Amino acid sequence: MDYSKYSVNELMDCLNNIDKDAHPENYKKLVLEVENRKPEIEVAQKQDQEEFTFSTENRVKLLSWLQIATCVGFTIAFADVLIGSMELLDLIVYGVIAVFNGVAGYKLLKRSRYGYELSYLNQILQILTINTGTLFFTYTGLGSFLVGIEGELFFRANILSTDFRFYTGENLGQLGFGVDLVAIFFLSVLHSCRELGLDAKANKQINQDK
Structure with missing residues (x-):
């Protein structure tokens, strides 16, 4: 040979x-x-490692800016409620989500402490849309691709449409659930960064700067 x-x-x-x-x-x-x-x-x-790292870091930057853009989206929703109905609960929810996305996105972009953890949590919260008949929950950033069941299999996508709804009560509509494949994809991106040690490098840099 x-x-x-x-x-x-x-x-x-x-x-x-x-x-x-x-x-x-x-x-x-x-x-x-x-x-x-x-x-x-x-x-x-x-060279292969550098190319993989570069590609992964670019995807993380994209996720960072998407979270910052989601912050802007919920800030606009907050302003609409403030100008319109002035519902206190909606103001609190939209305000908290806007700040949460802004902080998570900024910290991830800067590779600073808790940037990965906050972004993990943000994506985990977006994975499931569920309706039990007495409880309904959905949360999406700027985009989602849902695969789920509501009587039958469905596929549902949206772009540039922030959404957060949490209801409890009776007869809330068709029972079902959906899984957001976009959120799962970004979770895999964050996980690949951890395996590369990018988050550890970020924390090391923070400690050196103290």
């Missing part, structure tokens, strides 16, 4: 999957080729 013509990715794939007991000669040749091309492999792996 001539491994000299293999790309770096092909070499590493072979190394991870070869049965060295069944193919001892090929294994020796493969290990020798990997050793001979070690500098090339290290450069390629470093």
Whole structure:
């Protein structure tokens, strides 16, 4: 087997999957080729890691700005209620959600303390829309893609439409629930950042600045 013509990715794939007991000669040749091309492999792996980190950080920045934009959306809702009905409960809810999104988005953007934790919580709260008949809850930022059941399977998407509703009572409509795939996606982005250690680096920087 001539491994000299293999790309770096092909070499590493072979190394991870070869049965060295069944193919001892090929294994020796493969290990020798990997050793001979070690500098090339290290450069390629470093480049792949940097590209992945860059891509992930850009997605986190997007999530940060989406939360800040959601803050603006609920601030507008707050202003509409203030000018219109002046319902105290609506003012409190919209005001709290606006501040929460603003703080979470800003802290995540700056990689400062609690930025990840607040953003985690923000996305977790948006995952489920549920109606039990006596309780209804939904919360979305600027966009969502719901998959759920209300008598039958449904798909529902919205863009640029902040929403928060929490009701209790009798006969609140069709029983059902939905799962927001957008919120789940952003949770996976945050998790990938933790695995990369980006949040740990942020906390380390904070401690150094004290």
